[in-house]
Amino acid sequence: MTQSDPVLCAPSRPHAFSPRATEIIAAGRRLLEAEGADALTMRRLGAELGIQAPSIYKHLPGKYAVELALVDEALAEIGLALHQAVRHPGPAGSVASVLAAYREYALAHPNLYRLATGSRLPRGSTTPSLEDWSGEPFFLATGDPQVAQAMFSFAHGMVILELDQRFPDGSDLQRTWDAGADAFVSACRSRSATSAVAPAPGPEAEVH
């Protein structure tokens, strides 16, 4: 990956909202990030904005629309962080760089991360092009769709176990992230060695 590499898909942007709807979504984000998804109710939103809850419906069709808008925000922010990570990987290489950016985002926004990746919203409710773009850096770092999906699963598993405090006390999680990065770098090398005829685009190139 070099800085001049094009981003393969143009980033999709969340829908445009009216100024008032944007305020409501921002209030929803404050509630969600501070207190978790259960705090995100129309009543709490109304209190936060100093208006009656039913007035919110003039601007957005309900709590579900607020949640979807926040998931789009999260996907856009994760995508931006990961695309930057894969374009400017540093000496550790693009696999490690993407994993570090993913971890940093999720740990900084645990409740937003849970909303965007958990089972609360039905499959297919997010903006597909945005979800694809957000996950694309896993492919750019590995050059293989299956390795990319496996690496994403590792990142999600690590993050959600870390957020849920499911690792034993005293676990050196940085070393575990490093071991995962090593595994997916090894997988890229192994796959490119066995498919030298048609190399996949953009595989991890750095020697770690």
Add this chain to the structure above:
Amino acid sequence: MTQSDPVLCAPSRPHAFSPRATEIIAAGRRLLEAEGADALTMRRLGAELGIQAPSIYKHLPGKYAVELALVDEALAEIGLALHQAVRHPGPAGSVASVLAAYREYALAHPNLYRLATGSRLPRGSTTPSLEDWSGEPFFLATGDPQVAQAMFSFAHGMVILELDQRFPDGSDLQRTWDAGADAFVSACRSRSATSAVAPAPGPEAEVH
């Protein structure tokens, strides 16, 4: 791994319960597996057993005790499945065998799996020796504690994303599991090649 390899830690067993408490826990498992964790209430347990909910407290201190007993059951069952997988890996090798057994268990018992691995129960509430034993096959298959923890995180991430239906439609998840297995096999090889002085016990030996 050969069939005669000793299991490094003896399996811990869940606490002994009275016959009535055992019935209550079994009813709790039926409710949990059929309807999810929210269905596991003292009222529903009473209805399931044909007794008044308060009578349950004569045998168990409450819903929390039922949940803990079910998590112990899940850890024991997962541990058994994984220890069998690592001792009888078949031609694909012990990493792939452990991952396949983990996936099979979780997909067969989604609600029990979620209860045992999610954030519902506080960290440290499960039986530590049982949790250690249950996870030990990841170490036996990789020979490295960090690679083992990374491989477990991958397995959990894959399973929970699969249960939550978060993968895009048309994803070939078996190939993604295979790619993850390849990555952790490669990581084992890479680590054992760089630590030839003191090889870790029980690393993945099969050529895939």
